Amino acid sequence: MYGLKTNIIALISLLLFSLAVAGCTSSENGDKAQENASQKEVYIVAAASMTDAVKEIGANYEKQHPDVKLMYNFGSSGALQSQIEQGAPADVFISAAQKQMNALEEENLIDKATRKDLLENKVVLIVPKDSTLVLDDFAAAATDKVSKIALGEPKSVPVGQYSEEIFTNLNVWSDIKAKAVYASDVRQVLSWVETGEVDCGVVYATDAAISDKVKVLLEAPAGTHKPVVYPAAMVSSSKNPEIAKDFLAYLSQDEQKAILAKYGFDVK
Structure with missing residues (x-):
């Protein structure tokens, strides 16, 4: 009988404790919901x-x-x-x-x-970190050394518009277009270069700076594009x-x- 009483008391105590915890949690959640609503x-x-x-x-x-x-x-x-x-x-x-x-x-x-x-910002040409590609200048991306280059879509992506402007001013845009792979934004260009899906890509200096999987090969020549x-x-x-x-x-x-x-x- 004594053991039964003890068990009942323990069960009641556990139930009261659970209700108290539930009440606190409910109160906290209510406060948070009220804060989010405001x-x-x-x-x-x-x-x-x-x-x-x-x-x-x-x-x-x-x-x-x-x-x-x-x-x-x-x-x-x-x-x-x-x-x-x-x-x-x-x-x-x-x-x-x-x-x-x-x-x-x-x-x-x-x-x-x-x-x-x-x-x-600045416009740069990047390659995968372990790439052995060597280019003397931006225009060299149009040579046989590069088979795929990632660019932003010129119609909607500013870095793609700057890229087109640069390569047009360097008189190699038609050759670049033949090997270009177009991305929906600059971070997709960065991703493709990081994973080695392309030989190189054109991004902003700030995008290259946040990745330890790429390296900057060249900065766009002065005067080849409008200021970014x-x-x-x-x-x-x-x-x-x-x-x-x-x-x-x-x-x-x-x-x-x-x-x-x-x-x-x-x-x-």
């Missing part, structure tokens, strides 16, 4: 080459603004431009070229007053314009400029 979602739409830097800066911003949840959309600037034109959620747009931002400005889809040139300038602006349809403007200003703070510089960007 957060404002702000969409940062940015060129693929900005992925790592923007995510790091964004994490800093969220720590300082717990009421804000940043949502990211990275890709080729041309594809992102099309998405904004079609009404996709967007508060801040950072393009890897002026062309896409100019088009959106002409359509009144960005707030012209918030537009600014944020930073610059990244403009940023608030999207006109922003549902959180004050936060969007604040984030744009935040990008220009010294601490955030240091992060951009760390990833190899030339900060304006």
Whole structure:
């Protein structure tokens, strides 16, 4: 009888403890759900080459603004431009070229007053880390030394547009086109070079800097392409314009400029 009593007491104690734990967990989950519900979602739409830097800066911003949840959309600037034109959620747009931002400005889809040139980048030719390929200059990519070269799609990917401009000015574009493999954004070019699916590829210096699986063979010759300038602006349809403007200003703070510089960007 005594043992039975003890077991019943132990069972009741365990049940009360379980209920207490469940209550705490429910309370914590409720608090978290309430916190998430009160957060404002702000969409940062940015060129693929900005992925790592923007995510790091964004994490800093969220720590300082717990009421804000940043949502990211990275890709080729041309594809992102099309998405904004079609009404996709967007508060801040950072393009890897002026062309896409100019088009959106002409359509009144960005707030012209918030537009600014944020930073610059360089265009480089990369090869897999263990590659033995030797090229004296960019034009040599058109020779028989290279059978496949990865490029961004010139119609929608800025790095592809810069690549076409460079090789056209070097008078070898027709030969390059015959061996080109086109990627949907600069990170896909990087990936193909990393895995050795191509002999070489053209990316931004910042993309090459984040990978230990590639090496930079050459930098594009001066004067062969327009400056690689990244403009940023608030999207006109922003549902959180004050936060969007604040984030744009935040990008220009010294601490955030240091992060951009760390990833190899030339900060304006």
